[in-house]
Amino acid sequence: MLFNSIEYLFFLPIAFILYWFVFHKRLNFQNTLLLVLSYIFYGWWDWRFLSLIIFSSIIDYTCGLQIEKSPSKKTKKRLLIVSMIVNLGFLGVFKYFNFFSESLSNAFNSVGYQFGPLTLEVILPVGISFYTFQTMSYTIDVYKGKLKPTKNIISFFAFVSFFPQLVAGPIERATNLLPQFYTKRRFDYKNAVNGLRQILWGLFKKIVVADNCAIVVNQVFDNHLDYSASTLAVGAIFFAFQIYGDFSGYSDIAIGTSRLFGFNLMQNFAFPYFSRDIAEFWRRWHISLSTWFRDYLYIPLGGSKGGLWLKIRNTFIIFIVSGFWHGANWTFIFWGTLNAIYFLPLLLLKRNRIHTNNIAENKLFISFTEIYQVLITFTITTIAWVFFRAESIEQGFSYVISLFSKSMLTMPSVDIKPFLFIFILLIFEWLFRDKKHGLELSNLKIASIRWGIYTLIFMIILFFGAQSQSFIYFQF
Template sequence: MIFNSLDFALFLPIVFTLYWLIQNYNLKLQNLLIVVASYIFYGWWDWRFLSLILFSTLVDYSIGIYLNKTSDKTKRKMMLYTSVLVNIGLLGFFKYYNFFVSNFVDSFAFFGAKIKPNTLNIILPVGISFYTFQTLSYTIDIYKNKLAPTKDFISFAAFVSFFPQLVAGPIERATNLLPQFYTKRNFDAKKSMDGFRQILWGLFKKVVIADNCARYVNLIFDNYEAYSGSTLFLGAMLFAFQIYGDFSGYSDIAIGVSRLFGFNLKQNFAFPYFSRDIAEFWRRWHISLSTWFRDYVYIPLGGSRGSRCNKIRNVFIIFIVSGFWHGANWTFIVWGALNALYFLPLLLLNRNRVNTNVVAEHSILPSFTESFKMLITFLLTTLTWVFFRSDSVASAIDYLSNICNASIFSKPLALESYLYIFILLFILIEWRGRREQYGIEKLWLNKPWPLQWAFYYMLAMLIFLYGGEAQEFIYFQF
């Protein structure tokens, strides 16, 4: 079941109504409803993989309780390693088994040895990269004594399977989300209205921006040999808007839906294309994943402390691992390595924390210097997206080399004029709301209610009239 489907349009109001009808009963009943609804939501795609979610839930719930019962360092480490092996093992098998087998075979073929591989027809369970990291952070935080384990299995099961963010994040920490299941939630009309606004904006980003861009992106990337450099450059830029509209749109919908049920999820995107350097970009892009790797991989490795060699090593590890998390393909590893190369000069020159405020914080427009920095950062990011979108490293390099010729100055492929208008409107609204949690959070709120609702109806009409061909969310494949 996906957010931009008729199934979800029927599912959400039913669950919402039942949820608030039982708010005056036992809190566990509300949490149980969330578990049941979440399992239905996930099982709608393939009910067989519900066993994986349940297994991860049981393992980490049990390990959390055991960690709290013993102070023996050896036993605690064994329990932590068990959690890591189970979660990473499941993720590794379903996501990376065939990748490692095929590369193992290719490495022997390079030396003239032929091996008959035993690859498997493995289906990647939707969301496994997200909920395994979520449960894994729970046991790590307990091991580090940052969190007390829960004895409420229903609350923990609801935390692991919470349907708004189950299949594509944000990756929530137990320290933030789990305690919210212990607290009685009362219906708040203002909070729900805010949730509906964020859902509406997320749908606009996904259906109007991302899905319309996807039509041209697929055409250009699938036939890149036939197009001019200018069209290829346009295709790369459209993919930059597609992936941002698609993934941040999902996050907006997830956060908005959560707010309908009285929960607060953390911001996952903070207007990353207004960043003035790559370090700022990564503080604003997929925040829940970036901070996960920072806290559980980068800092334990030593972070930015130690010798210059250690700093370089840690940066490459964190970005390459992040790239590999996205998929079993060398394109993602190269994508991660390129971002590491972008980031390293800032770290080594101690410039990685220069831009921590909002761009043009006290003015309407950015300065010339800020505009130039944003443009360069966007272009560098767009070029690396070519590797993210391409099927292979060779095709990505070929795509980029075809951009760099005289045809870059030719007229690019013509797009529907309305797409340019929508992208411009999108950029203007995002710029206007760059200080907020999402683009339209406070837009028109100080205007009379007829004007507010006219704006919401306009967005809704654009979604219905100009929604591109229905596409699954990009991050479902991760």
């Protein structure tokens, strides 16, 4: 079920009414309702995929309990390995098997040994990368002693399948989200209203910004050899805002929806296109995934505590694995490698932590130095996004090389109307960059102005929303 679909328009208010007015008397009733709603929400695409998430939940619930009971560290480790094999095994079969098979076949073919790849005719389950990482964090934290395993099977299953963030995150940690299923939840009007604001802002980013940009992006990338450099530049810029509006819009809707039900999810985006270097960008982009890899991969590998070569190795591992997480294609691996190369000079010069505050903090206007830093960061990020969007590395290089020609001085030959929507997006996010989202107007005292802004955003969505496009990150 899509957040921007008619079905969800009916699903959400029905779920809200049942949750607060029918099942509100007992916590276990509410959790059971959330579990049922989540399975309906997920099963709307294909009910057969429910078996995967249920089986994964059973394995991790059982492993968590057995890890705590076991007196032997060796047995605890074996149980953790069982959990990892099951979760990563599902991910490997459904998402990566064909990629590895085809890559192996191509490698042998290149040296004269001809054979066809063995491929599986399977559909990638929606959101498998997200809920797999979420449930893995539970077992790992129980193993490390950071979290007591839950004996409440309804709460655990609801945690794994919680519908607002099930399909595309944020990837929540059990230490943050799971305890919220144990606590009696009371309706908080202010929190719910802020949730509605965030949902509205997320819909604007998705339906107006991302979907309008997508029309141009698809046109340009599918026929990039036929366009001037200026048009290719517009296509690349629009994709940068398409993927941001699409993914952060989903996160805003997910977080806002969670607030309607009394839950607080982690912030997943913190205005990343205002970043002054690539390190700051990655602290602000897809925060739930970046911090997951930091805590469960980068730090266990030694992080930045070792020597120079160890730091470099760990940096490349974390970015390449992050790229591979996004998809079974060499373009994603190259995208991750390119970001590691961008990051390397900051690491070597020990400048990767110099921008930890908000840009132009406590100021309205940005300095010329910061403008330069933001533009450089956005430019190199956009070039990397070209490879993320391209069908192959060859197409990515062809696209980037074509950007550097005299035709950059010509007028673009595509609709540039999305620039207006991008401008509106940037204005709101700049003014509220110290908040959790771009429409957090709670400090604006004049109610008529607040409601005027809400009405304006709603009307823009209504009249300028493009034809519905599926969320990009559903394929991951």
